[in-house]
Amino acid sequence: MASGAISQHTRELSEPSEPTLLDLLSNTLVLHHIVPHLPITSLLRVASASKALRGLIQHTPGVFRHVDLTSIHSAQVDIKAIDHGGEIWRNVQLDENLTEDDFYSGPLRGIFYNIGHFGVLQNVQTLVLDGLSVTAELVNEILVDPRFHVRILSIRDAKNLNERKLMQSLRYACRASREEGTPQLKGLYIFGKKDTPVLPAATSTASTPSARSASISIDWNHKSNHALKEAMTADGEDWYHKRGKMISRPIAEGWAETLLDCRSAINFDAVLCTGPRHQNSPALGRVPVLTVPGGRSPWSVATFALGGCNSCGCAPEGFTEYGESLAEQLPLLAPPPLHSSNPKNATRPQNIHADGKEPLRFVPRCWDCIRDRYCFSCDQWWCESCYQAPTDAELQAAQHVHIVEDTGSLSDHEAVATEPPKLKDPKIKRDCWECQTNCLDCIAQTQLHCRVCGGGYCIKHHEGSTMTHCDWCSARGRHIRELY
Known part of the structure; x- marks a missing residue:
């Protein structure tokens, strides 16, 4: 009996024990790949579980390098303006000395104070504040306050942001007489749309077989949605792979000059238009261009990513090509990188062909530079050298x-x-108001004439129409078109 007990104890000692969470996170490679996907609240909760985990998370470099506050409930400010023509604000007690900036940036300032108390704020290098209440004064503090060491900042679809003040802060921070090594911010996401939130994983506590099978089906649906989103992301919806309108939001006046002044210091998720009508274009004065009514600034922010001209396959100003163009001419690509805070990695496309046979390049243009020469259906366009409208x-x-x-x-x-x-x-016309400008080939496919009434209609926007009849004549019981 004694010898059997000794042998059993020996086998238990020789068999490897199951790894714990501490053992898993002690591997820095695993830790650095996990922490960017977790909100900061989850990391602080894990750190409060034990002294060993607290020491591991707080003393491992790079744990709080990437911080995303978009999912933090306390950072949300879903309120309207303070004063609506004399209305009484009853939800909160407002101080007489409370400024508008203090009010709208209060939640984020409180979070910064709390994580600064834990010694986390100075380690944040990538900060994501998409869709939150971000004021220009708060961004200015991130630029100049020594507490912050943020290199990449994302404030896409931010609320309560005074863009005029933000432009002034950026242009002052990037002035020619600035101190060496400033500003520490090297990349700013502001023009694009915020990322679509990931669907939460389905959880179930059901015990019956039917409930378990239903839960499995829900889980697989969530996995399918996640796989579809990853596949769409892998296809490359960025400036190099996608063609058409890249920036849908209106661009405030002054951003083009701001991008020009910050060109050598800060990269943005947009670039300047290189059309031949602008002073920064290599093709300035080489091809004739038409004057645009109301055009005042000699520079403009590019909102379209185009391929080569439909006739010559190129553009008068050439292409913006990854690996050939200057780093300051490349846009930041969404989403912000998870495992790096280097702006060079933020400008690197996802799908880079190793053989180099297909260079990654595009033509950045604004709307005024492709007016009457771009088709919204097939994304084809004609350059100034090949076509003059x-x-x-x-x-x-x-x-x-x-x-x-x-x-x-x-x-x-x-x-x-x-x-x-x-x-x-003319190569470009506008026969349908909703289709905007289209080329003649796309118009021939979408703009048809009814065989009954002879009227023209759009097959895409007139619901109920067919390839031979308009929506009015193809309706049940209608054989003629009544004008009154």
Whole structure:
């Protein structure tokens, strides 16, 4: 009996024990890949579980390098303005000395104070504040306050942000006479949309077989949604892979000059337009361009990412190409990198071909530089060297000549001497208001004529229409089109 007990005890000592959470997190490679996916509240809760975990999390470099506060409930400010023409604010007690900045940035300042008390704030290098209440004064503190060491800041779709004051702070921080090594901020996400929140994983405590099978189905649905989102992200919805409009929000006046002044110091998730009408364009003065009504600034922020011209396959100013263009000419790509706070990694595309046969490049343009030369359906466009759209004056002159010829108000001698202006065949037209401008090939596929009434209609935006009948004539019981 004694020898059997001794042998059993020996086997128990020789068999490896199951690893604990501390053993798993003690591996720095595993720890650095896990912590960017966890909110800071979860990390602090894990640190409060034991002294060993607390020491591991607080003393391991890089644990709090990436902090995302978008999911923190205390950071949300879902309120309207303080004063609505004399209305009484009853939800909170407001101090007479409370400023608007203190009110709207109060939740984030409170979080910064708390994590600074734990010695975390100075270790944050990537800070994500998308969709939160972020004021220009708070961003200015992140720029100049020595407590912060943020290198990449994301404030996409931020609320209560005074962009005018923010531009002033950025341009002052990037002034030519600034101190060496300042500002510490090297990347700013502000023009794009905030990332779509990940669906929470389904949990179940059911014990019956039917409930368990239903829970399994729900889990698989969530996994499918996550897999679909990862697949869409892997396809590369960025400036290099996606074509069309990249920035949907309106660009406030002054941002182009701000990007120009901060070019050597801070990268943004947008770049300047390189069209030949702008002073920063390499093709300035090489090709004729039409003046845009209301155009005042010699610079503009690019809102479209285009491929080569549909005719020549290039552009007068050339391409913005990863690996060939200067680092200051490359945009930050969404989402912000999880495992790095280096702006060079934030400008690196996801899908880089190792063989180098397909270079990653695009043509950044603003709307004024592709007006009347871009198709919203197929994303094709024509450059200034290959196509010049007819001006409004030419179209009006041609229309006036046709009207005069139809009315016959000119004499025979004047009619012979008057020749209609010769215009190039337009490549871009707008037959449907919702489709915006389209090329002739896309118009032929979407803009049809009804065989019954002869009226024109759009197959994409007129619900109930068919390839032969409009929505009115194809309705049940309708064979003719009633005008009244």
